[in-house]
Amino acid sequence: MDDQAAELVERGRKRIEWIRSRMPLLAAARADFAVSRPFDGLRIGMSLHLEPKTAVLLETLAAGGAELVATGNHGSTQDDIVAVLRADGMTVFGRRQDSVERHHENVAAVLDAAPGILLDNGGDLAAGVVARGIESSILGGTEETTSGGDRLRGELAGRVPFPMIVINDSRLKAIGENRHAVGQSVVESFMRITNMMIPGRRFVVAGYGWCGSGVAHYLRALGGKVAVVEVDELTAFEAALDGYRVGSLENLAGWGEVFITATGQAGIITEEIFPLLADGAVLANCGHFPWEIDVPALTAAATGIHPLDEAIDRIDFADGRHVILLADGRMMNLAGREPKGNSLESMDLGFLLQVLSLERIATAADTLVEGAQPVPDDLDRLIARRMLAAMAADR
Amino acid sequence: MDDQAAELVERGRKRIEWIRSRMPLLAAARADFAVSRPFDGLRIGMSLHLEPKTAVLLETLAAGGAELVATGNHGSTQDDIVAVLRADGMTVFGRRQDSVERHHENVAAVLDAAPGILLDNGGDLAAGVVARGIESSILGGTEETTSGGDRLRGELAGRVPFPMIVINDSRLKAIGENRHAVGQSVVESFMRITNMMIPGRRFVVAGYGWCGSGVAHYLRALGGKVAVVEVDELTAFEAALDGYRVGSLENLAGWGEVFITATGQAGIITEEIFPLLADGAVLANCGHFPWEIDVPALTAAATGIHPLDEAIDRIDFADGRHVILLADGRMMNLAGREPKGNSLESMDLGFLLQVLSLERIATAADTLVEGAQPVPDDLDRLIARRMLAAMAADR
Amino acid sequence: MDDQAAELVERGRKRIEWIRSRMPLLAAARADFAVSRPFDGLRIGMSLHLEPKTAVLLETLAAGGAELVATGNHGSTQDDIVAVLRADGMTVFGRRQDSVERHHENVAAVLDAAPGILLDNGGDLAAGVVARGIESSILGGTEETTSGGDRLRGELAGRVPFPMIVINDSRLKAIGENRHAVGQSVVESFMRITNMMIPGRRFVVAGYGWCGSGVAHYLRALGGKVAVVEVDELTAFEAALDGYRVGSLENLAGWGEVFITATGQAGIITEEIFPLLADGAVLANCGHFPWEIDVPALTAAATGIHPLDEAIDRIDFADGRHVILLADGRMMNLAGREPKGNSLESMDLGFLLQVLSLERIATAADTLVEGAQPVPDDLDRLIARRMLAAMAADR
Amino acid sequence: MDDQAAELVERGRKRIEWIRSRMPLLAAARADFAVSRPFDGLRIGMSLHLEPKTAVLLETLAAGGAELVATGNHGSTQDDIVAVLRADGMTVFGRRQDSVERHHENVAAVLDAAPGILLDNGGDLAAGVVARGIESSILGGTEETTSGGDRLRGELAGRVPFPMIVINDSRLKAIGENRHAVGQSVVESFMRITNMMIPGRRFVVAGYGWCGSGVAHYLRALGGKVAVVEVDELTAFEAALDGYRVGSLENLAGWGEVFITATGQAGIITEEIFPLLADGAVLANCGHFPWEIDVPALTAAATGIHPLDEAIDRIDFADGRHVILLADGRMMNLAGREPKGNSLESMDLGFLLQVLSLERIATAADTLVEGAQPVPDDLDRLIARRMLAAMAADR
Numbered sequence A, B, C, D: 001m002d003d004q005a006a007e008l009v010e011r012g013r014k015r016i017e018w019i020r021s022r023m024p025l026l027a028a029a030r031a032d033f034a035v036s037r038p039f040d041g042l043r044i045g046m047s048l049h050l051e052p053k054t055a056v057l058l059e060t061l062a063a064g065g066a067e068l069v070a071t072g073n074h075g076s077t078q079d080d081i082v083a084v085l086r087a088d089g090m091t092v093f094g095r096r097q098d099s100v101e102r103h104h105e106n107v108a109a110v111l112d113a114a115p116g117i118l119l120d121n122g123g124d125l126a127a128g129v130v131a132r133g134i135e136s137s138i139l140g141g142t143e144e145t146t147s148g149g150d151r152l153r154g155e156l157a158g159r160v161p162f163p164m165i166v167i168n169d170s171r172l173k174a175i176g177e178n179r180h181a182v183g184q185s186v187v188e189s190f191m192r193i194t195n196m197m198i199p200g201r202r203f204v205v206a207g208y209g210w211c212g213s214g215v216a217h218y219l220r221a222l223g224g225k226v227a228v229v230e231v232d233e234l235t236a237f238e239a240a241l242d243g244y245r246v247g248s249l250e251n252l253a254g255w256g257e258v259f260i261t262a263t264g265q266a267g268i269i270t271e272e273i274f275p276l277l278a279d280g281a282v283l284a285n286c287g288h289f290p291w292e293i294d295v296p297a298l299t300a301a302a303t304g305i306h307p308l309d310e311a312i313d314r315i316d317f318a319d320g321r322h323v324i325l326l327a328d329g330r331m332m333n334l335a336g337r338e339p340k341g342n343s344l345e346s347m348d349l350g351f352l353l354q355v356l357s358l359e360r361i362a363t364a365a366d367t368l369v370e371g372a373q374p375v376p377d378d379l380d381r382l383i384a385r386r387m388l389a390a391m392a393a394d395r
Helices: A002-019 A026-035 A052-063 A077-088 A099-110 A124-132 A146-153 A169-195 A209-220 A233-241 A294-300 A342-365 A377-391 B003-021 B024-036 B053-064 B079-087 B100-112 B122-132 B147-151 B171-194 B210-221 B233-241 B295-301 B343-369 B375-392 C005-019 C022-035 C050-062 C077-088 C100-112 C124-132 C146-153 C173-192 C210-221 C233-241 C297-301 C344-367 C377-391 D003-021 D024-036 D053-065 D078-088 D100-112 D126-133 D144-153 D171-194 D210-221 D234-239 D295-301 D344-367 D379-389
Strands: A043-047 A067-071 A091-093 A115-122 A141-142 A163-167 A200-206 A226-228 A259-263 A279-287 A305-311 A312-314 A322-326 A370-373 B041-048 B066-069 B091-093 B119-120 B138-143 B161-166 B202-206 B225-229 B258-261 B281-285 B305-308 B314-318 B322-326 B371-374 C042-046 C066-069 C092-094 C118-119 C140-143 C163-166 C202-206 C226-227 C258-261 C281-285 C304-309 C312-317 C323-326 C372-376 D045-046 D067-071 D092-093 D116-119 D142-145 D163-166 D202-206 D225-229 D258-261 D281-285 D304-309 D312-316 D320-326 D371-374
Touching: A002 A077, A002 D304, A026 A052, A026 A342, A026 A377, A043 A099, A043 A124, A052 A067, A052 A077, A052 A342, A067 A209, A067 A226, A091 A099, A099 A124, A099 A279, A099 C163, A099 D304, A115 A124, A115 A322, A115 A342, A124 A141, A124 A146, A124 B233, A141 A342, A146 A163, A146 A370, A146 D304, A169 A209, A169 A259, A169 A322, A169 A342, A169 A377, A169 B233, A200 A209, A209 A226, A209 A233, A209 B305, A226 C092, A233 B171, A233 B375, A259 C140, A259 D210, A279 C226, A294 A322, A305 C100, A305 D003, A312 B100, A342 A377, A370 C050, A377 B233, A377 D171, B003 B053, B003 C304, B024 B343, B041 B100, B041 B122, B053 B066, B053 B079, B053 B343, B066 B100, B066 D379, B079 B091, B091 B100, B091 C118, B091 D053, B100 B122, B100 B161, B119 B122, B119 B343, B122 B138, B122 B147, B122 C092, B138 B147, B138 B343, B147 B161, B161 B343, B171 B210, B171 B258, B171 B343, B171 C173, B202 B210, B210 B225, B210 B233, B295 B322, B305 C005, B343 B375, B375 D078, C005 C050, C005 C077, C022 C050, C022 C344, C022 C377, C042 C100, C042 D371, C050 C066, C050 C077, C050 C344, C066 C100, C077 C092, C092 C100, C092 D304, C118 C124, C118 C344, C124 C140, C140 C146, C140 D116, C140 D144, C146 C163, C163 C344, C163 D281, C173 C210, C173 C323, C173 C344, C173 C377, C173 D202, C173 D234, C202 C210, C210 C226, C210 C233, C233 D171, C297 C312, C344 C377, C377 D234, D003 D078, D024 D053, D024 D344, D024 D379, D045 D100, D053 D067, D053 D078, D067 D100, D078 D092, D100 D126, D116 D126, D116 D344, D126 D142, D126 D144, D142 D144, D142 D344, D144 D163, D144 D371, D163 D344, D171 D258, D171 D320, D171 D344, D171 D379, D202 D210, D210 D234, D295 D320, D344 D379
Parallel strands: A043 A067, A043 A115, A067 A091, A115 A141, A141 A163, A163 A370, A200 A226, A200 A259, A259 A279, A279 A322, B041 B066, B041 B119, B066 B091, B119 B138, B138 B161, B161 B371, B202 B225, B202 B258, B258 B281, B281 B322, C042 C066, C042 C118, C066 C092, C118 C140, C140 C163, C163 C372, C202 C226, C202 C258, C258 C281, C281 C323, D045 D067, D045 D116, D067 D092, D116 D142, D142 D163, D163 D371, D202 D225, D202 D258, D258 D281, D281 D320
Antiparallel strands: A305 A312, A312 A322, B305 B314, B314 B322, C304 C312, C312 C323, D304 D312, D312 D320
């Protein structure tokens, strides 16, 4: 390894160290795996973000004897982390600058390696396996995302003859990640990006599901005045009894100072809403897809777009008003100069769901049904107990 | 009517007036029913608490054209309210002083009246109908309680050839009543009965379901330090992320100053726990059944039992410690000199679920399946919208 | 003692028992006093409410060797408690039914007894002493109320040649009683009197001092939407940063559903406001004097006044609207069928301020200045430490 | 101006733009000043941080006609901002890399310019004026900090024959900045630096003054379990009634996971405490001076010190435990890769206190007394009203 490469590895290791030290659930799993070696002789093919947190996940699987063959997602791969993983003996494809074509080649390369287990993200590996007709060599796998789960239950339904455990279906994950970790990271990123005051400020949160209710809760906890927009009547009633003002976006558009979308649906803040917004209103999104704020329509309606700071753009309208758009309508908690994303402990929890589900695949795939399924109930409960112990919740 | 009877009616009407004025959902239903008359020609047989709040429910059904034949529950019938209902032309059996035998006769008398619709409470009417084999004359009915719903799905499963809508299955009711109204009434009754300070006080709440999580939330909101005991790991994890201390009753027994059971299960605070409690600990229950605190065991373990105030007993132990038992371990929010129970608005909501479910039975029973079933989704949503409007939730 | 009198004493003792058991600070003081006997040979002349809580205060002073000569306040004396106190050897004047004239005779009778120390309430005893010119025989005393303190610093300034410690000046009391105990008792009494739901309800709190900020805090904690009216700009700013909507009563009059005055000033809800109130608005007061809601003007503006329930009146206006007045505009937390008032622990704290201040008068009057003065700082701190220990605040 | 210089100015202007757009109070003052020109013909000598927020302050004074002569504080000067200010015609001394000696020369250069008004920070300018004996040419000035105020009332007492308004004495600033803005920025910086989860985590906050109570409040609001250490009994009692666990640092040392000092005093977390801390405990400070955590003692006790991430060091002890030190014990809310500091709105408020105080000096110095004094009450109230209006607090 030349000096430059060594330096890259060194930098990557440094960044992983703090994170690893705050993931006690994975640390315990690594210790267990070092003895039980559930993945001995097995190759896991993976498609996932390659950044410092996931590096700790990969280490853990490797400690269990797995041979790892991984590709990053398009555009999010961090090269210093890749350097570390390769230095540790894993086969990793992909670089930050990869084109889309190159990314597809990377996915193909993972499948070429003939993995026996899949760790999938968005259903790409599962779809590739089906397309190649190589299902019989696969024990099973996990799928991280809801959208991958939807794909498994939709276009791939009945075509995947091995178990795929959908991690995001876990109620544990909904509580620990969607409600609390996203809620916390949204208030963190709002403050970090804008440096604006929360106490006494008027926020409108669109959506009161797991994420939206968490965001509304934490904004109010920090002293914000929070109104909720929710189309489902029963959920809207829940928000009203939780003490929120609950109304339509049309009626709240002139009242709010900051709007945060968390519905999971497209077309929430649209051209019908723009004329109703007060001058200087701030628009942000924390839903997975960047379609809740109709940015193309916003751009079309603008007479000028001025970047003011990292992830802050001023959009001018012809009538003299302007609005502020954060992070181009993408997930605000991954934006700005130094994005942090969800808390380390919530990732530790989510990753333990991953590794124990993969262990179940490796050791007892025959106890599972074919196709998409939630995390086995006994694993959910085991992990809940471990998390309670790690938190020392009884103190 | 003699003077004494007139006075009784007068007193009853007075007590109903304030309550009626704070039940806008039923008021609107009465106005609708006066036009649509959904119950014209129908007799509704009822078994329910007869007190001022239910009187407004009965008025509303009568406004829809129903002929009402009702009996109170055993021991809770309020004679002045019965007098009002009779003066208004309803057939009402039962008095506060009735024996159990007499109560059974009252239930039988309701069935003797050959009702076409049932408003049941605990499954007594439905069981009577099955026993008598008179099912064919019944359009259907509603069942208020979860335990009645369990009975319909258990011993009566397959034997009730008409729809029975179980009101308590509604998520609307779980939110409005179980979480918020019970939570609010528990803190109200704790303060009203004991006059004790909440800020800084150490509470242990057993159970973190709809009721328990509401109780924990409101106690903490008032400044209490709250620990939660919950046997389900996933729910315990939810409590931990909500910021509560979460542990076993054994470990928290010496820490808590006040213990409130809300599990729905028997045998929570038992003889194993008594020796662990600190001197002066207060024991209370808000679950439906008086079995969560093992009062017989407590009585057996006591060297003396001293009533100190209404619904407050001091239980002395041989080792010199004592504990305080509220309301004999019965529902604390219905105890004390002037019990209030759940808020008027939450009852208004629950009763609208009743009357619109009964209207559905009366007008479209053929759209429903036989046996136990939840409130039709469209009614749940309609009522949620009406409640949001009545609250002016958007202001 | 005849049977009836014995029964009265018995009833009184019963009512005191629970209360005494929840006043650990006074219990410890009684134990200390039994040894140190600071009041041996001293007669304390007292003017105070005579009810179960104050009975525990009197017991404590008696345990310190004091000879007690007391009169109740006009109209609040509870005869069974008086019977207990007399049975315990204290000299007590006054009965519930006493006329104002008779009450003045009672006050005079206390002074006739030539007390060496005063426990005053509103300045009546101090004023009597000055009028009679018997100051030289008095060591000093305590004054419970702010209005009595104002009198000592106003019309009696320079005329009271002995120390008078004004209990209400203590920051400890402002925190423990004005903010937290009153805040808690206002939400308790609102729920107890009206049985109305708090979550999602719109409240307007007038005044954001110790009491008002406590009331606003606890209403919001229970899920209420709370707006604040406050004339002092700096305090209004504090409320705004605490996250409340802050506006004028005129602008909030049509928004609020419930209005609670806590300003200490007269003329807050006046005839200018009545026409702006929404139909069915509820008006209540928790300030000491019944002048914050202009009840005479309200009565004059009414076309009808209908009592609906204990402490609940409906006031009809000519334009068809009505409002609800609670407790005739008097302190709502002392109203209703079973008023509780401030929590036992907050009274325990306030009474310890009394007894230790009286002990200081008895044992070291020469360390104090003449006239009105706050509780000595060392006592404030000693009591804070005892309260922290009694609460086991570190657990 | 050469290309490089132009680029520097361009970059600085960009960074100021977003900040300026969120400071409406200064914007209004600029508009007023452009008409009233209170500083026409006056030179203001300034010592302050030179960064984007203060640039908006300087613009505002310049808009009022002031000639500005400024030096930055040692070590905090941002060169691009200096470039902007110079391009706008102000005389600015200092660069980021300046030595201490050079900094002293800069301060001297400001005084050499013979300013008629001072904007001081820590008392350096006032002390220089006294040392030079040039007091007669000075109308007066403002002092930003508490420590500068202490100096004016201490070593400089009686020696400054002109008014110096101490901005930090304002209750408005204590509420808006010390409690809320610092509280908010501490939770923001904790999340930003560590990426750790707050819900369910155990925090110990040392100090319950304006800053500490704000920090404790916001940590608890985000779901943390918070204990408070406070040596003043009355303040400790306040914390206890606010529902916090309140104890000694010794007793809480083993319980806490994260310790945040906010006392303003030196020597809070000392070598006596180190052995009591749990393995992995995190130590942080938000007080102004870096002396609350005894870092020299910590370094001396360490067997190794390992930087893990920006502002995160692991300190190893001989017994195998380690602790994490954030930001070397300096103000955590100014640390990390992208520190934000207090919210824009709280700075807008604080700067309006500055500019209106300076205007008062310029236009009515004769209405003020000599030496240190708080912001005139009428200005405090005026600014409170403007802030309430800018927040639209009544919506």
